[in-house]
Amino acid sequence: MSTKHTIxxxxxxxxxxxxxxxxxxxxxxxxKRDAQSQELPEWEELREAASQIKKHTITHLAEYxxxxxxxxxxxxxxxxxxxxxxxxxxxxxxxxxxHQVKKVVKSKSMLTExxxxxxxxxxxxxxxxxxxxxxxxxxxxxxxxxxxxxPAIHITREQVGRCFEDYKISPEVGNYDPTYxxxxxxxxxxxxxxxxxxxxxxxxxxxxxxxxxxxxxNEGNADMSTSIPKLHIVSMGLEKLIPDYKAMGVFHRxxxxxxxxxxxxxxxxxxxxxRPGGEMHIIxxxxxxxxxxxxxxxxxxxxxxxxxxxMNTCPVYRRTGGYSYTYFIPGPIGINLxxxxxxxxxYHNLPACSLCCSCDNVCPAKVDLSSQIYxxxxxxxxxGHADPMKKFMSKGMQVLFESPGLYTTxxxxxxIANHLPKFITExxxxxxxxxxEMPVFAKQSFHELWKKGKVKA
Amino acid sequence: MSTRDEIxxxxxxxVRETYDMPDLGxxxxxxxxPVKAFIETTTTTAGAKLMEIKPNDDINEKIHEAYPDAKIIxxxxxxxxxDRNPDTVAEAQDLDGTDVGVxxxxxxxxxxxxxxxxxxxxxxxxxxxxxxxxxxxxxKNIVSNMHEAYEHIQxxxxxxxxxxxxxxxxxxxxxxxxxYGAQAARGLTVFLTE
Ligand code: SF4
Ligand code: SF4
Numbered sequence: 001m002s003t004k005h006t007i008x009x010x011x012x013x014x015x016x017x018x019x020x021x022x023x024x025x026x027x028x029x030x031x032k033r034d035a036q037s038q039e040l041p042e043w044e045e046l047r048e049a050a051s052q053i054k055k056h057t058i059t060h061l062a063e064y065x066x067x068x069x070x071x072x073x074x075x076x077x078x079x080x081x082x083x084x085x086x087x088x089x090x091x092x093x094x095x096x097x098x099h100q101v102k103k104v105v106k107s108k109s110m111l112t113e114x115x116x117x118x119x120x121x122x123x124x125x126x127x128x129x130x131x132x133x134x135x136x137x138x139x140x141x142x143x144x145x146x147x148x149x150x151p152a153i154h155i156t157r158e159q160v161g162r163c164f165e166d167y168k169i170s171p172e173v174g175n176y177d178p179t180y181x182x183x184x185x186x187x188x189x190x191x192x193x194x195x196x197x198x199x200x201x202x203x204x205x206x207x208x209x210x211x212x213x214x215x216x217x218n219e220g221n222a223d224m225s226t227s228i229p230k231l232h233i234v235s236m237g238l239e240k241l242i243p244d245y246k247a248m249g250v251f252h253r254x255x256x257x258x259x260x261x262x263x264x265x266x267x268x269x270x271x272x273x274x275r276p277g278g279e280m281h282i283i284x285x286x287x288x289x290x291x292x293x294x295x296x297x298x299x300x301x302x303x304x305x306x307x308x309x310x311m312n313t314c315p316v317y318r319r320t321g322g323y324s325y326t327y328f329i330p331g332p333i334g335i336n337l338x339x340x341x342x343x344x345x346x347y348h349n350l351p352a353c354s355l356c357c358s359c360d361n362v363c364p365a366k367v368d369l370s371s372q373i374y375x376x377x378x379x380x381x382x383x384g385h386a387d388p389m390k391k392f393m394s395k396g397m398q399v400l401f402e403s404p405g406l407y408t409t410x411x412x413x414x415x416i417a418n419h420l421p422k423f424i425t426e427x428x429x430x431x432x433x434x435x436x437e438m439p440v441f442a443k444q445s446f447h448e449l450w451k452k453g454k455v456k457a
Numbered sequence: 458m459s460t461r462d463e464i465x466x467x468x469x470x471x472v473r474e475t476y477d478m479p480d481l482g483x484x485x486x487x488x489x490x491p492v493k494a495f496i497e498t499t500t501t502t503a504g505a506k507l508m509e510i511k512p513n514d515d516i517n518e519k520i521h522e523a524y525p526d527a528k529i530i531x532x533x534x535x536x537x538x539x540d541r542n543p544d545t546v547a548e549a550q551d552l553d554g555t556d557v558g559v560x561x562x563x564x565x566x567x568x569x570x571x572x573x574x575x576x577x578x579x580x581x582x583x584x585x586x587x588x589x590x591x592x593x594x595x596x597k598n599i600v601s602n603m604h605e606a607y608e609h610i611q612x613x614x615x616x617x618x619x620x621x622x623x624x625x626x627x628x629x630x631x632x633x634x635x636x637y638g639a640q641a642a643r644g645l646t647v648f649l650t651e
Pocket of ligand 1: 317
């Protein structure tokens with residue numbers, strides 16, 4: 001059985017040059033992340049702290065939200081609550097109407113993507129300009145993000161250059177130099193900042209104790225968006241709340257190191273109230289989050305801070321690209337969030353995982369990503385999507401991993417697979433095997449080599 | 458029931474087990490010489506320049522030395538000869554075209570070059586719209602890591618805004634090539650005072 005992911009992945013894989021570039025790009029970010037983590041002796045303590053702070057906050061979220069609301073209101077912000085995407089979009093439109101807004105400058109927010117805000121605004125005649133360079137490129141090309149932190153990294157400089165020529169923001173036809181193109185975008189976006197009536201941002205963190213909204217960017221576009229227009233609208237998922245500055249110190253040290261391999265983003269801005277003479281609105285969005293909290297097996301997805309590290313490391317994501325997944329958030333966390341949002345549409349992504357556990361090891365909040373994917377697969381038959389072959393394989397893996405004796409035996413016999421006829425090991429009966437050759441097992445297993453003293457520690 | 462109460466109600470209903478806030482007292486990396494580490498980070502990974510300012514230096518001359526071609530300087534810092542003042546311009550837009558903005562920094566962090574900028578001017582746009590930025594940092598305000606930095610940040614109640622800035626605006630959105638000056642300041646120079 002093929003799923004939408006395997007079919008799309010097959011297409012992506014046809015352009016081997018593109019696959020290699022994609023793979024190497026994200027791997028290089030993973031390498032940078034490793035270097036950052038090795039610089040800090042307290043790295044693992046930071047991750048553990050982040051995980052526990054999130055667990056604590058999420059399981060006391062009602063109290064923290066009330067505290068946040070109280071403090072933000074005291075600071076002069078106006079707090080709104082939205083139970084779903086429709087209510088959220090309406091609240092935004094209401095605010096914009098009240099202020100007779102014609103043009104909105106937006107800094108990157110996955111939540112607005114989740115709620116399809118842009119379509120809603122455009123339908124109501126609002127001019128929406130994305131200001132993160134990557135997002136702006138995608139908006140001009142009518143494409144969706146393929147990664148949550150580096151949304152347009154799959155687009156080549158030539159494509160960007162030609163797009164800018166079409167939009168008349170690149171006067172030098174044929175100049176595809178990234179510095180030149182970035183400069184063109186700078187002037188183009190400046191014009192938009194100058195004339196916008198409203199700036200919209202997401203929120204990387206909300207701080208209950210002070211009412212701050214914290215936004216992290218490298219370009220400074222969230223700051224440009226909120227320094228010129230007088231109206232600022234923040235959209236934030238409920239789970240972005242943290243207790244206080246002590247917690248913020250922990251998350252600050254992890255976010256950029258994990259996401260892009262930098263020790264910090266260039267800007268970490270704390271918005272604690274409206275500009276003089278302006279208005280600041282904060283919309284707290286549920287859209288399924290409170291329900292996830294009640295899901296015993298998957299509530300820990302709420303610990304996610306959307307850093308993107310799990311995508312960068314995932315061998316399947318790196319080699320199949322963001323568009324192969326059916327959910328707008330791809331990669332390990334996207335597989336899980338997609339299942340929580342709409343399993344009938346997104347079970348297609350479940351095969352996009354080799355259970356290598358690399359994602360678990362890089363996640364700064366210790367979300368148990370691969371175990372969750374495994375649990376979804378086990379639950380597939382209950383949903384009527386189980387494929388007997390997959391069930392068999394998953395069960396087999398479970399038995400193997402759960403009985404160490406059998407695992408050792410299996411490893412010893414694994415080299416036999418090297419001599420099996422190719423049509424068996426490359427079996428195309430099912431979605432799992434498609435596009436995956438059987439791994440070639442070493443003639444002597446690691447265990448055996450170790451015992452014989454051939455491996456030196 | 459209002460949406461707010463409905464959400465809070467669901468959140469309370471759906472919690473099964475609660476967890477305590479962890480102890481954050483674990484040992485954090487500190488530098489033997491935070492000033493030296495700050496200079497190193499600022500001038501390498503953060504991509505900024507740095508000039509040490511001695512007590513007898515003329516700061517306006519130093520600004521000229523840092524940016525000899527600058528025509529329009531904006532600042533509200535006392536003693537700086539500025540063409541525009543973020544406190545007195547009518548609109549934020551009036552600061553567009555600023556070649557060099559000069560602002561005061563607060564606590565600064567050695568591990569990543571972050572400098573806390575407390576908004577103390579009417580138009581914070583000066584911190585972002587200027588082509589280049591000069592941030593004045595005192596050596597006394599340099600700490601090792603972000604845990605310490607967060608203990609020291611200040612907010613002006615009138616403006617309710619502050620930001621950590623580490624170097625010039627950056628992007629790598631086009632084929633991962635690092636470019637300075639995507640949207641905000643294209644260059645940043647730290648004036649390090651005693
Ligand atoms: S466990 Fe699965 S989802 Fe996670 S990195 Fe490995 S292949 Fe990707
Ligand atoms: S699951 Fe973890 S690694 Fe993946 S985006 Fe979220 S916080 Fe980052």
